[in-house]
Amino acid sequence: MKTLRIWFGCSMGLALSMVFDWSYGFFAIMLPLFILGKMERFSLAANILVLVSVVWTTTLATILVQMFQFHPVILSVAVGLMMLVNCIAMMKPSTYLFGFIGLFVGSIVLSFASYDFIDIEDFNINLWVTTVVNIGVCAFAYWLFPERTSQCVDNQVSTPVKKDIDYIAQVALGWVVAMAAFFVFQVANLYDSLSALASIIILLTPMTLAGSMGVAKIRIIGTGLGCLAGAMVQLILGKWFGNGVLLWLALTIAMGWFCHWQTKGQIKSAIGFSAMSALTVPMTTSLVPEQQDAFFSILYRFSSIFVAVALTVMVIWVAHHCIRECLLPAKSLTQSN
Numbered sequence: 001m002k003t004l005r006i007w008f009g010c011s012m013g014l015a016l017s018m019v020f021d022w023s024y025g026f027f028a029i030m031l032p033l034f035i036l037g038k039m040e041r042f043s044l045a046a047n048i049l050v051l052v053s054v055v056w057t058t059t060l061a062t063i064l065v066q067m068f069q070f071h072p073v074i075l076s077v078a079v080g081l082m083m084l085v086n087c088i089a090m091m092k093p094s095t096y097l098f099g100f101i102g103l104f105v106g107s108i109v110l111s112f113a114s115y116d117f118i119d120i121e122d123f124n125i126n127l128w129v130t131t132v133v134n135i136g137v138c139a140f141a142y143w144l145f146p147e148r149t150s151q152c153v154d155n156q157v158s159t160p161v162k163k164d165i166d167y168i169a170q171v172a173l174g175w176v177v178a179m180a181a182f183f184v185f186q187v188a189n190l191y192d193s194l195s196a197l198a199s200i201i202i203l204l205t206p207m208t209l210a211g212s213m214g215v216a217k218i219r220i221i222g223t224g225l226g227c228l229a230g231a232m233v234q235l236i237l238g239k240w241f242g243n244g245v246l247l248w249l250a251l252t253i254a255m256g257w258f259c260h261w262q263t264k265g266q267i268k269s270a271i272g273f274s275a276m277s278a279l280t281v282p283m284t285t286s287l288v289p290e291q292q293d294a295f296f297s298i299l300y301r302f303s304s305i306f307v308a309v310a311l312t313v314m315v316i317w318v319a320h321h322c323i324r325e326c327l328l329p330a331k332s333l334t335q336s337n
Contacts, residue, residue: 001145006259010033011248013028015248017029024130027126029284031050042143047135057106061105061109083179087178100205104198111197170207177204177319181201193304195305202215218271220306221274222271227278227282230298258272259276278305
């Protein structure tokens with residue numbers, strides 16, 4: 001039932017994005033995938049938390065950029081505080097979702113809002129509408145494909161912390177890498193590298209070096225599979241890729257296996273999530289029916305994510321060892337006491 005529930009939610013999100021021509025329609029697919037994959041039963045409170053987190057993060061990030069865009073030092077301090085709060089929130093299971101959304105969505109909005117040619121208000125409103133619609137999509141999916149009561153066990157994300165010194169090290173690691181990504185995307189002209197920025201933030205979710213290394217491998221494998229699936233959809237459809245019904249049907253079929261992986265443990269679930277994003281983002285943003293296909297966008301996505309993942313892992317490795325070296329005296333003093 002869970003596979004059918006996730007598959008239905010993603011296909012329905014794709015259909016809505018195509019019917020209403022949402023500029024960032026991939027959110028309508030990835031949100032049901034994320035929510036339905038994490039929760040075995042419908043929770044209005046959890047969905048409202050996602051909505052509040054999205055509205056709060058997009059509003060705060062937009063205001064910060066618009067107010068302090070011409071004051072780089074003040075903007076850096078304000079963003080640093082925002083990122084720090086989100087990293088701290090990710091250390092507790094009860095606030096993990098709020099922190100992750102703040103870090104993920106906040107980084108995207110901060111990058112987009114710094115470009116004058118991007119209508120950030122349109123992006124924010126589009127994301128708000130998608131998040132509201134996602135509540136209805138998830139509720140409908142749970143109603144059509146209910147889970148047995150005996151099997152309803154929520155998958156809560158937690159970040160284990162053994163000591164205060166480890167807590168500080170994990171928060172510092174996430175904060176350093178998130179701020180490094182912020183500065184790079186502010187200085188460089190990387191407005192078309194949304195997937196690379198998303199990959200950087202996803203690598204931070206374990207908040208540890210070992211966890212990030214594992215996520216990096218998963219991200220590359222999943223992206224490769226998703227890009228391959230997208231290219232196959234393009235080749236199979238051929239000149240008929242401009243037919244909306246055929247395109248929806250082909251993408252729905254391609255999403256089926258990745259949705260099934262969401263029920264097969266953490267590793268396959270993570271690979272499936274990465275593959276879904278690699279499949280749906282180019283096909284909903286770069287594809288213009290009867291005008292432009294998404295083949296080159298698919299190739300660019302894989303190459304940009306591969307480079308971003310490799311560089312991020314290097315930064316995480318350096319940051320991890322530097323932070324540990326700085327905290328080593330404090331740890332030794334704590335153990336002696």
